[in-house]
Amino acid sequence: MIxxxxxxxxxxxxxxxxxxxxxxxxxxxxxxxxLELMFNAANLVFITFANYFxxxxxxxxxxxxxxTAAAEVAVGLALMVMIFRVxxxxxxxxxxxxxx
Amino acid sequence: MxxxxxxxxxxxxxxxxxxxxMLLSSNTVYSALFLIMNFIAIAVIYLTxxxxxxxxxxITVYAGAIxxxxxxxxxxxxxxxxxxxxxxxxxxxxxxLLGLGLIGEGVYALLTRVGTQMLSNTATEAMAxxxxxxxxxxxxxxxxxxxxxxxxxVAAVGAVVLTRGGKKEEKQ
Numbered sequence: 001m002i003x004x005x006x007x008x009x010x011x012x013x014x015x016x017x018x019x020x021x022x023x024x025x026x027x028x029x030x031x032x033x034x035l036e037l038m039f040n041a042a043n044l045v046f047i048t049f050a051n052y053f054x055x056x057x058x059x060x061x062x063x064x065x066x067x068t069a070a071a072e073v074a075v076g077l078a079l080m081v082m083i084f085r086v087x088x089x090x091x092x093x094x095x096x097x098x099x100x
Numbered sequence: 101m102x103x104x105x106x107x108x109x110x111x112x113x114x115x116x117x118x119x120x121x122m123l124l125s126s127n128t129v130y131s132a133l134f135l136i137m138n139f140i141a142i143a144v145i146y147l148t149x150x151x152x153x154x155x156x157x158x159i160t161v162y163a164g165a166i167x168x169x170x171x172x173x174x175x176x177x178x179x180x181x182x183x184x185x186x187x188x189x190x191x192x193x194x195x196x197l198l199g200l201g202l203i204g205e206g207v208y209a210l211l212t213r214v215g216t217q218m219l220s221n222t223a224t225e226a227m228a229x230x231x232x233x234x235x236x237x238x239x240x241x242x243x244x245x246x247x248x249x250x251x252x253x254v255a256a257v258g259a260v261v262l263t264r265g266g267k268k269e270e271k272q
Contacts, residue, residue, distance in 0.1 A: 001218040002105050005210050007145075010112045012206030014138075016199055017119040023195035029128055029174055033135050036166065037119055040142055043158075051149040051219055054227060056236050059154050063237065066161050067248045071255030073166050077173045078262035084177045 007048040015041035028083070028090040032076055039069045107148060115141040132170050139163045149219070153230040 014037060021034025043062045050058025084090050118138035122131045139162045146155035237245055 001102065002108055004217045004219050005214050006105075006108060006112070007149075007219070008210050008214060009207065010115065010145075012210065013116055013203060014119055014142075016203040016206065017116070017123060019202055020195065020199035021123045023199060024123065024192060027128055029170065029177075030122075030131050033122060033131055033170065036135065036162070037122070037138065040139065040162075043154075044142060044145065047146050047149050047151050047154060048219070050151065051227070052217065056227065056233055057240075059151050059233055060236050060241050062151075062154050063157065063233075064241075064244060064248055066157060067252060070161060070166055071251050073169060074255045074259040075262070077169060078259040080173060081177065081263050090177060 004048060004052055008045065011041040011044045011048070014038075014044070026091050026093055028080055028092050028095075029077075031092065032073065032080075036069060036073070039065055104148065108145065111141045111145050111148075114138075115145070128174050129171065132167055132174060135170075136163045136167050139167070150227045152228055153233055 018034045018036075018038035018041065021037065022031050025031055025034070043065055046058040046062045046065070050056065050062075080090055083095065087094055115138050118134045118141060122134040122138065125131050125134060139158060143155040143158040143163070146152075146158060
């Protein structure tokens with residue numbers, strides 16, 4: 001028997017680390033990975049409550065979140081490649097011109 | 101201290117350490133590998149919570165497919181390392197302050213709002229059954245399932261169109 005708070009605290013810490021990654025890093029790919037970290041924390045909460053309420057719906061929602069994350073990564077990394085072609089860098093500080 | 105709690109604490113420490121190492125490492129390839137470590141630790145936590153299908157989907161989809169895509173793009177762009185010079189010197193401390201504030205807020209909310217409910221780690225047979233998950237996915241959640249498939253199609257087409265290059269490049 002483990003208190004449910006432990007799982008939620010782990011999710012909170014991982015989510016906050018993801019936010020910190022988005023705020024601190026300049027590399028756009030690392031920012032994307034931090035987004036994945038935040039998706040992961042949300043998934044952990046879904047699975048925790050799926051176990052707590054003995055309902056499978058939480059697990060189904062995690063599958064949808066994973067699919068959405070995969071779609072997001074595919075488009076996001078394609079955008080990264082395009083930005084790299086135009087600017088020669090994926091530093092988010094360089095992305096300050098509306099017209100490339 | 102029960103065995104389940106010890107396993108959870110070890111996995112939690114691994115997950116948090118891997119996430120922190122991902123943020124701090126200057127090499128993007130190391131960041132990606134630390135993120136895979138975090139995903140695997142979380143997947144094992146899913147296993148202990150009685151969600152084996154989601155745990156294995158996490159490993160194959162996240163640690164497998166998505167992170168390979170990341171590593172592929174990192175290698176292709178040669179973006180393993182570049183200087184993280186900060187033009188706004190005040191941004192970094194403010195970001196750390198805000199992040200720690202968010203952690204504090206979350207912990208406060210947990211301490212005040214969530215009681216001492218316990219999770220039983222022994223998952224029921226029905227919970228861990230991939231068949232039940234599939235039935236739920238194709239009956240109750242069939243409409244979201246279809247919408248997600250369209251989303252994936254749009255993402256695949258979008259990725260191809262974006263990386264194909266504009267009309268200018270085609271003429272050359």
